Amino acid sequence: xxxxxxxxxxxxxxxxxxxxxxxxxxxxxxxxxxxxxxxxxxxxxxxxxxxxxxxxxxxxxxxxxxxxxxxxxxxxx
Amino acid sequence: xxxxxxxxxxxxxxxxxxxxxxxxxxxxxxxxxxxxxxxxxxxxxxxxxxxxxxxxxxxxxxxxxxxxxxxxxxxxxxxxxxxxxxxxxxxxxxxxxxxxxxxxxxxxxxxxxxxxxxxxxxxxxxxxxxxxxxxxxxxxxxxxxxxxxxxxxxxxxxxxxxxxxxxxxxxxxxxxxxxxxxxxxxxxxxxxxxxxxxxxxxxxxxxxxxxxxxxxxxxxxxxxxxxxxxxxxxxxxxxxxxxxxxxxxxxxxxxxxxxxxxxxxxxxxxxxxxxxxxxxxxxxxxxxxxxxxxxxxxxxxxxxxxxxxxxxxxxxxxxxxxxxxxxxxxxxxxxxxxxxxxxxxxxxxxxxxxxxxxxxxxxxxxxxxxxxxxxxxxxxxxxxxxxxxxxxxxxxxxxxxxx
Numbered sequence: 001x002x003x004x005x006x007x008x009x010x011x012x013x014x015x016x017x018x019x020x021x022x023x024x025x026x027x028x029x030x031x032x033x034x035x036x037x038x039x040x041x042x043x044x045x046x047x048x049x050x051x052x053x054x055x056x057x058x059x060x061x062x063x064x065x066x067x068x069x070x071x072x073x074x075x076x077x
Numbered sequence: 078x079x080x081x082x083x084x085x086x087x088x089x090x091x092x093x094x095x096x097x098x099x100x101x102x103x104x105x106x107x108x109x110x111x112x113x114x115x116x117x118x119x120x121x122x123x124x125x126x127x128x129x130x131x132x133x134x135x136x137x138x139x140x141x142x143x144x145x146x147x148x149x150x151x152x153x154x155x156x157x158x159x160x161x162x163x164x165x166x167x168x169x170x171x172x173x174x175x176x177x178x179x180x181x182x183x184x185x186x187x188x189x190x191x192x193x194x195x196x197x198x199x200x201x202x203x204x205x206x207x208x209x210x211x212x213x214x215x216x217x218x219x220x221x222x223x224x225x226x227x228x229x230x231x232x233x234x235x236x237x238x239x240x241x242x243x244x245x246x247x248x249x250x251x252x253x254x255x256x257x258x259x260x261x262x263x264x265x266x267x268x269x270x271x272x273x274x275x276x277x278x279x280x281x282x283x284x285x286x287x288x289x290x291x292x293x294x295x296x297x298x299x300x301x302x303x304x305x306x307x308x309x310x311x312x313x314x315x316x317x318x319x320x321x322x323x324x325x326x327x328x329x330x331x332x333x334x335x336x337x338x339x340x341x342x343x344x345x346x347x348x349x350x351x352x353x354x355x356x357x358x359x360x361x362x363x364x365x366x367x368x369x370x371x372x373x374x375x376x377x378x379x380x381x382x383x384x385x386x387x388x389x390x391x392x393x394x395x396x397x398x399x400x401x402x403x404x405x406x407x408x409x410x411x412x413x414x415x416x417x418x419x420x421x422x423x424x425x426x427x428x429x430x431x432x433x434x435x436x437x438x439x440x441x442x443x444x445x446x447x448x449x450x451x452x453x454x455x456x457x458x459x460x461x462x463x464x465x466x467x468x469x470x471x472x473x474x475x476x477x478x479x480x
Binding site: 010012013014015016017018020021022024025041042043044046047051052055056067068069 | 096097169172174176178179180181184239240243244247250251254255256259261262311313316319323324325326391392400403405406407408480
């Protein structure tokens with residue numbers, strides 16, 4: 001990934017809806033253009049996080065799976 | 078087997094197990110199976126499973142003087158829910174979604190408390206999101222409508238709490254977490270293999286066990302299939318009540334509406350025709366199936382408590398079962414709270430609570446008795462269309478959604 005992460009939000013072990021609630025809280029503290037990395041282990045996040053980005057207008061830069069951990073990179077708009 | 082054929086079968090496998098199914102597909106399939114359960118014996122429910130698990134546990138350890146409790150696998154709902162758990166486990170394995178996910182300690186506490194509240198709500202209000210609501214609306218029960226209002230109130234309040242907790246005490250859901258047994262890359266192929274083996278072993282074992290009891294054999298098979306469908310579609314009734322107030326998305330409510338619409342049609346035909354009964358008295362018993370004396374305050378109180386619990390736990394009676402099967406330890410503790418508190422509430426609280434309520438607060442209302450079958454259907458049609466219009470409008474405008 002050719003960008004710098006400004007903040008990492010660790011949601012490993014959390015199940016729905018906690019990753020979305022945590023993401024909503026953490027992104028408020030960022031400035032527009034800054035990037036958040038969310039780490040999660042809930043398979044539901046694979047659909048929920050892109051859905052949240054579409055809904056809120058924040059940009060999903062990409063996602064990847066690293067073993068058991070799903071990583072999402074989101075740019076605050 | 079040549080390569081082309083292999084490719085086709087692989088495609089078929091991927092259709093079912095490479096990614097989550099659309100939620101509404103889950104809703105339609107589950108409603109179809111619910112109608113089948115009613116035709117075979119009695120409709121789908123979740124609370125009875127926890128009661129069966131809890132009463133068997135307490136009998137085993139000699140608490141509360143319980144005796145002559147039916148073993149879990151001989152209790153229709155003990156069996157149905159246990160097989161749903163196994164089905165969800167198998168579905169998660171086949172989709173490579175399984176892992177033991179241990180959350181921070183605060184989440185485990187919330188799981189247990191949520192489960193305990195669901196037990197209290199389901200026993201006081203008579204029914205959970207499945208038996209009381211999904212099957213209850215299909216059964217044309219007046220109390221079931223009030224139960225849904227209770228779920229809505231409870232969900233809204235609990236969601237407010239979760240936002241508050243996230244702002245004031247974010248560390249409550251932070252801390253050490255662990256993930257074990259996840260399917261990693263090519264080495265993770267053990268999961269689908271084990272999932273297939275488990276499915277076959279369970280099907281063979283229960284068809285042999287119930288070779289002389291078709292009803293229980295069908296309950297076992299349908300329970301297993303329900304578990305697979307729930308896990309693959311991630312069908313979630315908490316979401317249906319919560320999302321309009323959270324993200325505003327309408328997918329989950331619409332999936333539940335699809336399940337309700339099909340359930341209502343199927344159940345209405347069975348009830349109207351008195352299917353399975355040859356006498357007028359029997360036909361009345363069929364019509365009154367899953368209509369409980371909880372209209373309206375009883376259902377409102379129970380539903381509100383249940384709504385609080387399911388939102389804090391992150392899964393209703395059945396959502397807890399399939400997530401537990403997928404390996405979410407928070408939901409293991411929700412199930413534990415549910416099964417430990419259900420028998421206690423039934424033995425020590427329900428009677429006193431019910432006696433305290435006046436008769437008008439706990440009526441048994443079968444809507445066709447008051448509105449006729451057409452009137453009852455029209456009422457549910459209006460409710461479903463109104464709910465649909467609300468969630469779509471809210472999705473677009475975000476008026477009620479917090480995110």
